[in-house]
Amino acid sequence: MAFKRLSDLFKQDITNKRVLVRVDFNVPMKDGVVTDDTRLQAALPTIAALKNNGAKVILLSHFGRPKGKVVPEMSLGQLVPALSELLAANVTFVPVLFGDEAKAAIDGVDEGSVVLLENTRFYEGEEKNDPELAKQVAALGDFYVNDAFSAAHRAHVSTEGVAKLLPSFAGESMARELDHLDKALGNPVRPVLAIVGGAKVSSKIDLLENLVTKVDALAIGGGMANTFLAAQGIDVGKSLCEKDLLDKARDIMAAADKAGCKIVLPVDVVVSKEFAVNPPTRTTTPNDTKADEMILDAGPESVKALEAVMAESKTIIWNGPLGAFETAPFDMATVEAAKAAAKLAKSGNVIVVAGGGDTVSAMNHAGVADDLSFISTAGGAFLEWMEGKELPGVKALEA
Incomplete structure (x- = not known):
């Protein structure tokens, strides 16, 4: 299949543009500490490329199975120390997924900054691919990038709903996966x-x-x-x-x-x-x-x-x-x-x-x-x- 890549996104000036990036940060943890950062590492090339092009990088991910309810021990806020260390940069955590608080936080950061929104599955509409929730999340971005092939088989708000509302592209990890799968079975x-x-x-x-x-x-x-x-x-x-x-x-x-x-x-x-x-x-x-x-x-x-x-x-x-x-x-x-x-x-x-x-x-x-x-x-x-x-x-x- 032909899909849009980051190279297609970078044909235009994205300085200060808001890019929603679906990552998979569903990582193993013990006592509040990430025990295997493989999935965090996998997202770094895409985050770095967007940062280097002056975008505001806004990360979306699920964590665990909270089933539409707020479960404090499944908050993505606990990933901020590990992610900040890997990026060698500050990560702004926003304890919501959409709305005025999220918009203000995004507006308040400089170009090249990284913002991490709260667990998408704290919201019941995520797994139902609720169109209204998709609109509210999409309102935070100018572009959408999916870098989470591991979640691509789910028709959720953060994997499909938002993608239909914004110009959408495959991140580096997603593109690498799709290229190799095409070599294996596609062509x-x-x-x-x-x-x-x-x-x-x-x-x-x-x-x-x-x-x-x-x-x-x-x-x-x-x-x-x-x-x-x-x-x-x-x-x-x-x-x-x-x-x-x-x-x-x-x-x-x-x-x-x-x-x-x-x-x-x-x-x-x-x-x-x-x-x-x-x-x-x-x-x-x-x-x-x-x-x-x-x-x-x-x-x-x-x-x-x-x-x-x-x-x-x-x-x-x-x-x-x-x-x-x-x-x-x-x-x-x-x-x-x-x-x-x-x-x-x-x-x-x-x-x-x-x-x-x-x-x-x-x-x-x-x-x-x-x-x-x-x-x-x-x-x-x-x-x-x-x-x-x-x-x-x-x-x-x-x-």
């Missing part, structure tokens, strides 16, 4: 391999149905693979398996066959009688799983087979682990395959984009998060994009 270099893992098929039916029509190969791992193995008549013992979805798994495999998409399933598995740290295990073929055993990871031959498909690919998109990676030794397949993907990405010959759910944790666990082409921390928005769904916050930025 990819083929062949494209999708790796999808995780526990349950039920949470990823839409994803799988979309991917088999878009990619050249689909590797399925984790507990999900057990359901597909069972759909082929293999007894997976007491492994996690959604037996009510065997027909759906067969439908997905048939759709893949029709679309010319190769399905890659484990050819060997690591099984155990108990799910615990370092229990007795054995590696075997899926159809040799005993009645009292469970499949908890893919085996080394499965990793080799996956690496062979990776080597033939030009684009790899990854969502979800290949086994119970949080518990040793069932992290082997995820770690080894992730290292192989990272090596390909570093070679510059393959684009590797990963994201959603446990994927970020899995890539960090494998020590490769910084080596992939792009890793998305957007969670739900990343998944909905992979499912082929329209994201309201992105749609609103179309050129």
Whole structure:
């Protein structure tokens, strides 16, 4: 898709103009202190670019789930020290989202200043995308910038409503995400391999149905693979398996066959009688799983087979682990395959984009998060994009 960027905004003089910027400052905190400032850091390039062009930067964000009520411990005011330190500049906090108090505060700051408004979700109309609230918030700005892809799948006042009322642009973080997602599925270099893992098929039916029509190969791992193995008549013992979805798994495999998409399933598995740290295990073929055993990871031959498909690919998109990676030794397949993907990405010959759910944790666990082409921390928005769904916050930025 074609969308408007900050470079488009900067074609005009924005000195002293008020720019509303939707960021994602829903950060982890303990005892009033930010414990992980990754999301604050992600917003810095956009804030800096706007400041340097003389704009008044007015930040909008949600925090937690206050459900339309004022919850003091969810106030964005507690982020001011951390944000001010990162910016090496004062941040003016306004304990409301709109109205005279907010307008006066914005009018009272100099060009290049940063203003942080109160938690958007303190207002019931935010999640309902209330048109009246959107008008009141939009009245504070001359332009709107969305830099929060992680919230782009929500049609809220701060992600869509305001965007429809002001000239709207994608921030640096948003643009980087959209550019990489376009390279992964929108207009990819083929062949494209999708790796999808995780526990349950039920949470990823839409994803799988979309991917088999878009990619050249689909590797399925984790507990999900057990359901597909069972759909082929293999007894997976007491492994996690959604037996009510065997027909759906067969439908997905048939759709893949029709679309010319190769399905890659484990050819060997690591099984155990108990799910615990370092229990007795054995590696075997899926159809040799005993009645009292469970499949908890893919085996080394499965990793080799996956690496062979990776080597033939030009684009790899990854969502979800290949086994119970949080518990040793069932992290082997995820770690080894992730290292192989990272090596390909570093070679510059393959684009590797990963994201959603446990994927970020899995890539960090494998020590490769910084080596992939792009890793998305957007969670739900990343998944909905992979499912082929329209994201309201992105749609609103179309050129």
